[in-house]
Amino acid sequence: xxxxxxxxxxxxxxxxxxxxxxxxxxxxxxxxxxxxxxxxxxxxxxxxxxxxxxxxxxxxxxxxxxxxxxxxxxxxxxxxxxxxxxxxxxxxxxxxxxxxxxxxxxxxxxxxxxxxxxxxxxxxxxxxxxxxxxxxxxxxxxxxxxxxxxxxxxxxxxxxxxxxxxxxxxxxxxxxxxxxxxxxxxxxxxxxxxxxxxxxxxxx
Numbered sequence: 001x002x003x004x005x006x007x008x009x010x011x012x013x014x015x016x017x018x019x020x021x022x023x024x025x026x027x028x029x030x031x032x033x034x035x036x037x038x039x040x041x042x043x044x045x046x047x048x049x050x051x052x053x054x055x056x057x058x059x060x061x062x063x064x065x066x067x068x069x070x071x072x073x074x075x076x077x078x079x080x081x082x083x084x085x086x087x088x089x090x091x092x093x094x095x096x097x098x099x100x101x102x103x104x105x106x107x108x109x110x111x112x113x114x115x116x117x118x119x120x121x122x123x124x125x126x127x128x129x130x131x132x133x134x135x136x137x138x139x140x141x142x143x144x145x146x147x148x149x150x151x152x153x154x155x156x157x158x159x160x161x162x163x164x165x166x167x168x169x170x171x172x173x174x175x176x177x178x179x180x181x182x183x184x185x186x187x188x189x190x191x192x193x194x195x196x197x198x199x200x201x202x203x204x
Contacts, residue, residue: 002103005081008049009088010070010097014063018053021067028095029069032088036073039084045074070099078103108177115179116146123183131187139188147180 011028015021033046049070056064073088075081081101089096105111131138 002105003076003078004104004106005075005078005085005101006104007073007075007081007085007101008070008099009073009085009092010050010068010099011092011095012066012068012097013095014056014059015065015067016062018065018067021053021063021065022051022069025067025069025095028092029071032071032092032096035088035091036084039080039087041073041075041084045076047072076106105177111177112179115177116181119179119181120183123181127183127185131185137188139186142184142186144184145182147182 009032011025011032013021013024013028015024036046037043049072051069053065053067056066073085075084085098085101089098127138
C-alpha cells in the first residue's frame, strides 16, 4: 500500500515585468511553505522544481509577463496529505496551483522481491509445462534476464488553487508492483538440440 504522497505545487503570477511577477509568485510560495512547515513538513521534503517567465501576447493591459515557480513536496503521512496540501494551496491565494498528487511506496524492496519470486515461479511452471508437452525435461539454467520491474505511481489530476479552506481528496488504495523475468534452460535429457525458454510475470 502506498505510504508516501508527492504533491506538485506551484505559483503563477502576472506583472508588468518579470521582477514583479516573480516577486508575487515568490510570496505565494512563501505562504505555502509556512503552512507546510506548520504541518510538520521538513525543509528537506520541499524542493523547487521549475522557475520560468514568459510574455502572454494574448493578454490585454500591462500585466502581460507571467512568472511560474514550482514546488514539490513529499508527505510521509498519506492520511493527512489532502488536508495539508489543501491548506497550503488555500494559504497561497489566487496564484497558488496544484499540478497533481502521486502516491508511492517509499521502500518497494520487499514487494519487488515478492514480485520477482512470483515471476520466477511462473517462468518455471510455464517452461516445465512446455517441456512436458514436448516430451523433454529441463536441465540447468543458462541465463536469466529481468525486465519490467516497477512500482507504478498513482497520480491525481491537475487542480487550480482557491483562496479558501479546503482539503484535497487522497485515497491510498493499492499500488501495483510488477516483475518480469525471462529464463533459458538447457534440455536435461542429454540431447544437444537446443534449449528451453520460459518467461514469467507477476503483478502484485
